[in-house]
Amino acid sequence: xxxxxxxxxxxxxxxxxxxxxxxxxxxxxxxxxxxxxxxxxxxxxxxxxxxxxxxxxxxxxxxxxxxxxxxxxxxxxxxxxxxxxxxxxxxxxxxxxxxxxxxxxxxxxxxxxxxxxxxxxxxxxxxxxxxxxxxxxxxxxxxxxxxxxxxxxxxxxxxxxxxxxxxxxxxxxxxxxxxxxxxxxxxxxxxxxxxxxxxxxxxxxxxxxxxxxxxxxxxxxxxxxxxxxxxxxxxxxxxxxxxxxxxxxxxxxxxxxxxxxxxxxxxxxxxxxxxxxxxxxxxxxxxxxxxxxxxxxxxxxxxxxxxxxxxxxxxxxxxxxxx
Amino acid sequence: xxxxxxxxxxxxxxxxxxxxxxxxxxxxxxxxxxxxxxxxxxxxxxxxxxxxxxxxxxxxxxxxxxxxxxxxxxxxxxxxxxxxxxxxxxxxxxxxxxxxxxxxxxxxxxxxxxxxxxxxxxxxxxxxxxxxxxxxxxxxxxxxxxxxxxxxxxxxxxxxxxxxxxxxxxxxxxxxxxxxxxxxxxxxxxxxxxxxxxxxxxxxxxxxxxxxxxxxxxxxxxx
Ligand code: HEM
Numbered sequence: 001x002x003x004x005x006x007x008x009x010x011x012x013x014x015x016x017x018x019x020x021x022x023x024x025x026x027x028x029x030x031x032x033x034x035x036x037x038x039x040x041x042x043x044x045x046x047x048x049x050x051x052x053x054x055x056x057x058x059x060x061x062x063x064x065x066x067x068x069x070x071x072x073x074x075x076x077x078x079x080x081x082x083x084x085x086x087x088x089x090x091x092x093x094x095x096x097x098x099x100x101x102x103x104x105x106x107x108x109x110x111x112x113x114x115x116x117x118x119x120x121x122x123x124x125x126x127x128x129x130x131x132x133x134x135x136x137x138x139x140x141x142x143x144x145x146x147x148x149x150x151x152x153x154x155x156x157x158x159x160x161x162x163x164x165x166x167x168x169x170x171x172x173x174x175x176x177x178x179x180x181x182x183x184x185x186x187x188x189x190x191x192x193x194x195x196x197x198x199x200x201x202x203x204x205x206x207x208x209x210x211x212x213x214x215x216x217x218x219x220x221x222x223x224x225x226x227x228x229x230x231x232x233x234x235x236x237x238x239x240x241x242x243x244x245x246x247x248x249x250x251x252x253x254x255x256x257x258x259x260x261x262x263x264x265x266x267x268x269x270x271x272x273x274x275x276x277x278x279x280x281x282x283x284x285x286x287x288x289x290x291x292x293x294x295x296x297x298x299x300x301x302x303x304x305x306x307x308x309x310x311x312x313x314x315x316x317x318x319x320x321x322x323x
Numbered sequence: 324x325x326x327x328x329x330x331x332x333x334x335x336x337x338x339x340x341x342x343x344x345x346x347x348x349x350x351x352x353x354x355x356x357x358x359x360x361x362x363x364x365x366x367x368x369x370x371x372x373x374x375x376x377x378x379x380x381x382x383x384x385x386x387x388x389x390x391x392x393x394x395x396x397x398x399x400x401x402x403x404x405x406x407x408x409x410x411x412x413x414x415x416x417x418x419x420x421x422x423x424x425x426x427x428x429x430x431x432x433x434x435x436x437x438x439x440x441x442x443x444x445x446x447x448x449x450x451x452x453x454x455x456x457x458x459x460x461x462x463x464x465x466x467x468x469x470x471x472x473x474x475x476x477x478x479x480x481x482x483x484x485x486x487x488x489x490x491x492x493x494x495x496x497x498x499x500x501x502x503x504x505x506x507x508x509x510x511x512x513x514x515x516x517x518x519x520x521x522x523x524x525x526x527x528x529x530x531x532x533x534x535x536x537x538x539x540x541x542x543x544x545x546x
Contacts, residue, residue: 028345035349040356047357047384048364051371078372085372093507096371146505148373193507264506283451283502285444292372296436 052084052099055224070211071139072305077150079219081292086226087144088245089194090179090186097188098226105185105246107230116251117172126230130216132165133157137220138213140236142243143275143304147297149289154234155217160208168204168252176201176257177233178249186246194264200233200244201257201271203313211236211309237306239273270323274314275304279323343407350411354418357385358425375433382426387500389419390493391517398524413469416489420466423459423496451502458495461488493518 067073088098091105112129115121135157143149163175181197183189189196206212213234216223223229228245235242241261251257261269268282277287277300288297303310314322361381364370370377393415396408435441445452465486467473474482497518500511 031345032349032352035345036353036356039350039353040360041353043354043357043385043388044360046388047381048360049371049377051369081372089506093505095373148376191507191509280448284449285441290373290375290434295375295433297434 049094049096052096054080055083055099055226065137067139068137070309071137072141072151073139074141074151075293076139076153076219077292082150082152082218083224083227085292087146087240088226088228089188090196090198090246091188091226092191093188093193099224101187102225104187105180105225105229107225107246110230110248112231112247113249113251114166115249116176116253117169118252119167119169126216129162129231130157133161135216138215138234140211140213140234141304142234142236142240143289143300145239145241145269145273145281145286147284147286147289148292149300149304150292153219154213154215155220156213156215156234158210159212159214159233160210162214162250163204163207163252166250166252171254172252173204174201174253174256175204175207176251176253177244177247178251179244180246180248194260197248198244198260199257200242200259201253202235202242203256204252205313206235206310209310209313211306237275237303237310239275241269242273272314272319272322274310274319274323275300276302276319276323278302279320343410346407346410347414351414351418354389354414357381358422375429379426379429379434382422382429383500386419386422386426387496387514389415389422390489390496391514391521393419394489394493394518394521398521398528401528402524417466417469420462423462427456427459451499454495454502455499458492458499461492461495465489465492490522 084099085095086098087095088102091098091101108126110126111123112126113121113123135155138154138156140152140154141149142152159175177200179198180186181189183196186196202212213236215228215232215234216230218224218227223232228243228247231247232245233243233247256271259271261273262271275286280286286300289300290297301307361370361378365374365378368374393412396412396415399405399408431437431442435445446456447453465488468477468482468485477485497511497515500514501508504511
């Protein structure tokens with residue numbers, strides 16, 4: 001493309017043809033740039049995602065303390081990542097969406113219904129419920145069924161303390177958690193990807209295990225909405241989807257709860273959902289995981305590294321069938 | 324083979340060579356712009372908490388969109404009579420291949436550190452990887468034979484036969500998109516739907532052509 005006229009003629013075009021040529025060159029330059037911007041811009045619009053901003057949440061927690069018996073000493077995932085990379089389908093299926101859209105969730109006033117196989121069913125305000133127990137930190141690994149993991153400093157109370165306070169009857173064998181069902185506050189529920197409300201559950205002995213935890217905060221701050229405010233479950237040896245968020249009801253039952261992901265796709269997600277590198281998801285391997293913040297993958301550990309604490313809960317069970 | 328060759332190398336409506344000379348470079352550079360932006364984002368930490376996954380998703384989507392765009396060129400001529408898209412079809416196809424290859428490299432090299440056992444297991448055992456890999460493999464001969472010289476060397480009929488593989492590659496890519504999804508199928512189904520419409524347009528067009536004008540002029544045969 002030799003559209004550029006020679007040096008001397010650029011000052012004073014000698015003839016019509018040169019003027020035309022120069023005009024043509026300019027026009028081409030403009031059109032090329034326009035095409036680059038148009039094509040590149042639309043492709044970027046279709047495929048690029050803006051990252052969400054880190055939330056500001058009220059401090060509620062205490063000062064730093066020595067590690068407890070259940071804490072991991074591994075490097076903690078950044079607060080930025082913990083609060084902007086979330087699976088919370090009530091606010092959309094993309095992991096950046098909860099951080100951007102969860103502002104519509106109103107977490108005060110909030111009540112939780114405690115019922116089922118209990119001595120006395122009751123509805124309790126979240127602040128009252130929180131005041132029943134001393135709040136503590138728990139630094140846990142969290143392994144998502146999709147093959148990534150984090151280390152999160154939760155803040156809350158052991159689930160066992162709550163179960164005992166509910167006074168189970170002799171018929172209570174399981175615990176069922178139900179999340180908020182309100183499309184006005186949770187716009188993702190209008191998208192019909194899963195059945196709402198989200199329901200999760202545990203066997204009662206799993207719920208009574210000292211690792212099972214109810215979180216109201218992260219790193220000493222109140223839970224940001226996208227992380228499941230104001231109350232969520234944390235079961236560190238199970239895949240992350242067991243950790244139901246924004247809980248409004250806790251029910252003790254005699255039969256196994258029908259949980260959301262297991263209902264939606266029984267061949268891929270089970271009731272137990274214990275982290276197990278040997279049992280692959282039908283479509284991907286569970287042998288390795290990417291710790292958020294790291295580039296390459298690391299091996300996944302049985303029960304997410306909590307085998308010593310929890311493996312005995314499942315002795316005699318075929319964990320391939322009960323996945 | 325030579326008579327048909329004429330029909331590819333020259334568009335049916337002659338356009339002055341210089342008239343659209345900006346289009347090709349514009350599309351190629353514009354197509355590479357998202358890659359530049361992505362590298363910039365990676366460098367400045369804007370790819371989010373899981374940058375490798377974000378890069379995988381972005382390159383996968385770019386490959387899919389560009390592949391669909393390259394497949395839209397012929398239906399656009401058939402339905403609207405536009406001839407200019409055909410001029411950038413090759414560029415779009417090569418860009419799609421570039422992003423698909425990058426997408427595969429990110430997964431095998433960064434994600435799995437080029438561990439051969441993992442790669443082989445993934446390709447054999449995970450259907451969504453199997454079909455994705457097949458799509459990339461199918462696109463390799465197409466990329467290699469995309470030049471005018473290659474059309475001449477193979478002869479147009481054989482070249483065209485070979486390049487029909489792009490439909491298979493696009494179908495596999497759509498399947499890959501659907502199968503890699505955990506639950507929300509709306510986006511992959513949208514792309515699969517667009518692919519369906521594009522393929523249907525060709526089928527309907529070819530049927531109508533066969534019926535209406537049994538002896539179609541060779542000039543309108545470049546598909
Ligand atoms: C060996 C070849 C390939 C491999 C190993 C591969 C691997 C992957 C992986 C690992 C994911 C992400 C899964 C996840 O994060 O859950 C993915 C997603 C995707 N891939 Fe591929 N892929 C291959 C070929 C292709 C080809 C040829 C195309 C299209 C032309 C493609 C288009 C996509 C798309 C559109 C997505 C989804 C992106 C999104 O969800 O935003 N892939 N692929």
